[in-house]
Amino acid sequence: xxxxxxxGPGLVKPSETLSLSCTVSGxxxxxxxWSWIRQPPGKGLEWIGYIYYxxxxxxxxxxKSRVTMSIDTSKNQFSLKLSSVTxxxxxxxxxxxxxxxxxxxxxxAGRFDYWGQGTLVTVSS
Amino acid sequence: xxxxxxxxxxxxSPGQSITISCTGTSSDVGTYNLVSWYxxxxxxxxxxxxxxxxxxxxxxSNRFSGSKSGNTASLTISGLQAEDEADYYCCSYxxxxxxxxxxxxxxxxx
Numbered sequence: 001x002x003x004x005x006x007x008g009p010g011l012v013k014p015s016e017t018l019s020l021s022c023t024v025s026g027x028x029x030x031x032x033x034w035s036w037i038r039q040p041p042g043k044g045l046e047w048i049g050y051i052y053y054x055x056x057x058x059x060x061x062x063x064k065s066r067v068t069m070s071i072d073t074s075k076n077q078f079s080l081k082l083s084s085v086t087x088x089x090x091x092x093x094x095x096x097x098x099x100x101x102x103x104x105x106x107x108x109a110g111r112f113d114y115w116g117q118g119t120l121v122t123v124s125s
Numbered sequence: 126x127x128x129x130x131x132x133x134x135x136x137x138s139p140g141q142s143i144t145i146s147c148t149g150t151s152s153d154v155g156t157y158n159l160v161s162w163y164x165x166x167x168x169x170x171x172x173x174x175x176x177x178x179x180x181x182x183x184x185x186s187n188r189f190s191g192s193k194s195g196n197t198a199s200l201t202i203s204g205l206q207a208e209d210e211a212d213y214y215c216c217s218y219x220x221x222x223x224x225x226x227x228x229x230x231x232x233x234x235x
Contacts (some may be wrong), residue, residue, distance in 0.1 A: 034223075044128070044229040045163070045171065045214050058222050061126060094170070101159055101177060101218075108160045110216040110224045111176040118170060 002026040004095050004116035011124050018082040022095030022116055029039055029076045033098035033108040036069070036080045038091040039118075046091075050098060050108040051078055058108065075108045091106075092118040126219050129154065129227035136233040142203040145230045147215030148196060153225060155196035159218035162191060162200045166211045174213075175200060202232075210234040 008020035022034070036048040049059035051069040060086045063082070071078040082089060095116045101109035130148040137143040145161065153161055158178045163171040173182050175191035178198065188203045198217070202209055215227040 037226075045216075045226045047216070047224040047226055050224075060223060061221070099176075102180075106157075106159060106218055107222055108224060109159045109177070109218055111173065112161070112163070112171070112216075113173055115170045115184065 002097065002114045004097065004114055006093060006095050006116045006119040008119065008121070009097055010120060010122060012085055012121060013125050014123055015084055018085050018089060018121055018123070019079065020093055020121070021077055021079045022097075024076045024078075024097070025026075029073055029078065031124065033072065033100060034071070034078045035096050035098050035108065035112065037094045037112070038089075039094070039097055040088075040091040047110075048080065048082075048093075052107065056107075076123065087123050090123045092120050094118045126153075126221070126223060126225050127193055129217055129225055131213075131215060131227040131230045133228070134231045134233065136235055137202075137205045138235045139205055139207065141199045141205050142201060143205060143232065144216075145200045145213050146201075146202070146233070147198040147217075147227045149198070149217055149225075150196055152221075153217040153219045154193065154198050155216065156220065158193065160193065160198040161216045162189075163214045163216065164209075164211045165214065171214065205234055207234050 019118040068081040096112040097114040099111040162175040179191040
């Protein structure tokens with residue numbers, strides 16, 4: 001059974017950098033796209049970006065200037081950094097596996113079949 | 126990229142059918158058959174219900190079905206049950222190789 005587990009500080013100060021990791025167990029991190037998705041309290045889901053096992057990335061244009069994702073295949077782990085955070089970045093952050101599309105043609109098809117439990121990150125001084 | 130447009134809420138009685146719409150543009154829903162739908166109960170992790178527009182993952186009830194017409198995708202739930210009460214989100218691939226979610230729809234089973 002594939003499991004994803006987010007880890008990182010639950011409280012970040014304004015203007016600082018939010019850093020989270022997601023550890024994958026039960027399957028290899030290779031050959032899949034791995035996304036970060038967030039959900040502000042009481043609001044909807046927002047896709048932050050994805051990283052492929054090769055290290056290639058693609059980010060939400062609205063967050064692109066502040067987002068960096070990395071991957072460590074030896075640890076079966078990938079990470080998110082979001083810089084210059086404000087209160088608007090307060091949210092539950094999920095990591096998720098994107099199974100891709102059936103043809104294998106498209107990168108990151110939005111087929112999120114496994115999710116982490118989510119971790120609440122609060123931005124406050 | 127703008128969020129896909131979903132109705133804020135829909136409701137139906139047990140046994141009835143409801144449809145949730147998800148309207149995008151020719152840059153996302155209208156061009157790609159890569160719309161997925163997620164169900165999220167309060168305090169829970171989203172669950173994949175439909176992918177590639179109309180395909181159901183193993184274990185998802187066949188009461189859930191997906192379709193598309195033009196720039197609008199739809200999720201239909203037939204034989205509505207109390208356990209279907211939840212928030213539903215659509216998600217689409219975008220031409221820039223990114224993804225975008227809808228704003229979410231709260232389904233109430235009367």
